[in-house]
Amino acid sequence: MLPVERRKEILNTLLEEGTVKVSQLAxxxxxxxxxxxxxxxxxxGQCGVQLMYGGAYIDGSIANENAIELQLAQKQVEHIExxxxxxxxAAELVHDGDTIALNSGSTVEFMLDFLQDKKNITILTLSVNVAxxxxxxxxxxxxxxxxxxxxISGAFVGTYTNDFIKxxxxxxxxxxVMAVSLKKGVTHSSLEEIETNKTLASVSEHCYLVADYSKFDKIAMSKMFDLSLFDAFIIDDKIPQKYIDYAQNNHIKII
Incomplete structure (x- = not known):
């Protein structure tokens, strides 16, 4: 098991149980x-994690500041279908010889299951799991x-990351994405991930929003994208009608 995978599991245990002991985890x-x-x-410091003698615990007052990201960490395996x-x-839009970018998250990771028959694909990804x-x-x-x-996300961020993307x-x-609303667009709780995703979008000819219905009508801490950035919304059939109306009125495809 990679360290990042083990740490995700430990974080999920902390979120569910509140405390962990070093000896038991070892x-x-x-x-x-x-x-x-x-x-x-x-x-x-992530999601309210605080160290204590022999283990760690979740400080709820800090954790609440990132409530949406906490919720995503706890529900990572939901909405699988x-x-x-x-x-x-999304994978159907990828053609042989394409250079594509996948940021992070379980939905873009699932794309790999449907790229098995593609030829000569280059992927730039922020995600350790995808790589x-x-x-x-x-x-x-x-x-x-x-x-x-x-x-928490298994994604690379920061100045070196952004320079490489360019x-x-x-x-x-x-x-x-983490959260989508008509009022605020695409938002996220991490300023670093926002900057890196903006850099990724800036070097891309076409951008596609990839999100299930649970991400809609939510607002996180800071804005990442205007919805007008996207060529298409790749979604399921459960998202609110107002987003479909917005897409149709703004020449954005619904896939």
């Missing part, structure tokens, strides 16, 4: 106590920027 994952201490240190349907529709899975696919060349890795000319960017 036994569960078959690693040494120093490794778990490093994991907890890496998680400190909708996400797979969306991912399949690891894509390396098993012989017809896909993967590029992943360096920089700072956010433990080296590319992307045909199609498939952008998973």
């Amino acid at each position: 036994e569960k994952y078959g690693v040494g106590v120093p490794t778990i201490r490093r994991d907890l240190k890496a998680l400190e 909708e996400k797979r349907i969306i991912a399949e529709k 690891v899975r894509a390396t098993t696919m012989p017809e896909i060349t993967v590029y992943m920027p360096g920089g700072k890795l956010r433990n 080296l590319f000319n992307i045909d199609k960017a498939f952008l998973g």
Whole structure:
């Protein structure tokens, strides 16, 4: 198991149970106590995680500041059917020889399941999980920027990440999102992820919103994109009608 995957599981345990003990985690994952201490240190400050003697706990007063991101971390495996349907529709837009960008999140990760028969695809991804899975696919060349890795999302962010992204000319960017509203557009709780996703969009000829119905009518801390950025909304059949009306009135395709 990669450290980022183990840390996600530890974070989910903290969110569900409120506290964890170093000794129990070391036994569960078959690693040494120093490794778990490093994991907890890496998680400190994210989603209200605070260290204590022999373990860690969630400080609810801090956690509430990022309520939407906490909710996503807890519900990462929900809406699987909708996400797979969306991912399949998105993958149909990818043609042999394309250079595409996938930011992070489970929906864009599911796209890999439907790219198996594509030829000569280049993927630039912010996601560790996407990169690891894509390396098993012989017809896909993967590029992943360096920089700072956010433990909660498994995405690279920061100045080095953004500079690397600017080296590319992307045909199609498939952008998973945290929150969408007509009033505020696409919003996110991390300023660093906002800046990196903006950079990704800026080097892409076409941008596609990839989101299931649970992401709509939500507003996170700061704005990331205007809805007018997107060539198409790749969605399921449960999103509110007002978003379909908006797309039709603004020459955005519904897929």
